[in-house]
Amino acid sequence: MAISTCIFDAYGTLFDVTAAARQAAGEPEFPHLIDNWAELANHWRLKQLQYTWLRVITNSHADFWQVTQDGLDWAMEATGLSGDPQLRKRLLDLYWQLQAYDEVPQMLRALKTAGLQTAILSNGSPEMLDGAVQSAGVGDLLDDVLSVESVGVFKPDPQVYDLVGKRFGCQRDEVLFVSSNGWDAAGAAGYGFTTAWVNRSGEPMDRLPWRPHHVLRDLASIPDLAGG
Numbered sequence: 001m002a003i004s005t006c007i008f009d010a011y012g013t014l015f016d017v018t019a020a021a022r023q024a025a026g027e028p029e030f031p032h033l034i035d036n037w038a039e040l041a042n043h044w045r046l047k048q049l050q051y052t053w054l055r056v057i058t059n060s061h062a063d064f065w066q067v068t069q070d071g072l073d074w075a076m077e078a079t080g081l082s083g084d085p086q087l088r089k090r091l092l093d094l095y096w097q098l099q100a101y102d103e104v105p106q107m108l109r110a111l112k113t114a115g116l117q118t119a120i121l122s123n124g125s126p127e128m129l130d131g132a133v134q135s136a137g138v139g140d141l142l143d144d145v146l147s148v149e150s151v152g153v154f155k156p157d158p159q160v161y162d163l164v165g166k167r168f169g170c171q172r173d174e175v176l177f178v179s180s181n182g183w184d185a186a187g188a189a190g191y192g193f194t195t196a197w198v199n200r201s202g203e204p205m206d207r208l209p210w211r212p213h214h215v216l217r218d219l220a221s222i223p224d225l226a227g228g
Contacts, residue, residue, distance in 0.1 A: 020094035043075035108141035156187025
């Protein structure tokens with residue numbers, strides 16, 4: 001069946017999650033961040049994801065903003081920065097202003113021109129996602145922004161992927177699901193979506209029962225995949 005709907009993970013897929021630490025490192029107030037901003041950003045992202053999984057298996061859901069703060073606190077302690085409340089506040093403020101990757105606007109515009117439905121499906125809270133979409137200026141290129149908060153559990157729980165069919169009335173094999181998280185693309189493939197893993201950093205494939213259908217270095221070829 002032909003693809004009718006393109007669904008995107010948000011953080012790390014459309015929006016650059018390293019941007020907050022990178023930008024703060026370039027500001028004069030935080031010269032101590034210049035040498036280790038990348039380490040901080042990597043720790044932050046990893047713990048943010050790990051905490052979503054732990055909250056699922058312990059049945060202790062909290063929204064993604066809480067998880068994001070918890071992940072940052074761990075990352076700051078791990079990099080010797082936990083005694084800097086000014087830096088913590090600045091990093092959290094910047095997380096609400098993440099920019100899209102360079103190819104995102106043109107890619108989304110091509111999908112809309114081709115008549116496809118587009119949406120975000122994210123662990124992010126509605127407020128966080130609204131901030132990111134508005135900051136990146138891509139709201140007019142999306143038909144909807146779907147948050148896990150409507151079901152109270154994080155990806156890759158099938159209840160999250162169910163949101164797509166409920167919103168768009170499409171079959172699973174009509175969906176192209178795109179994520180920068182290999183485990184997310186794999187989980188969505190097991191659910192029945194056609195999936196693309198955007199592997200910008202060349203990571204190994206996750207050892208899971210399912211595999212993404214496509215592995216890409218960026219999002220530029222998504223319109224071709226959706227039309228093919």
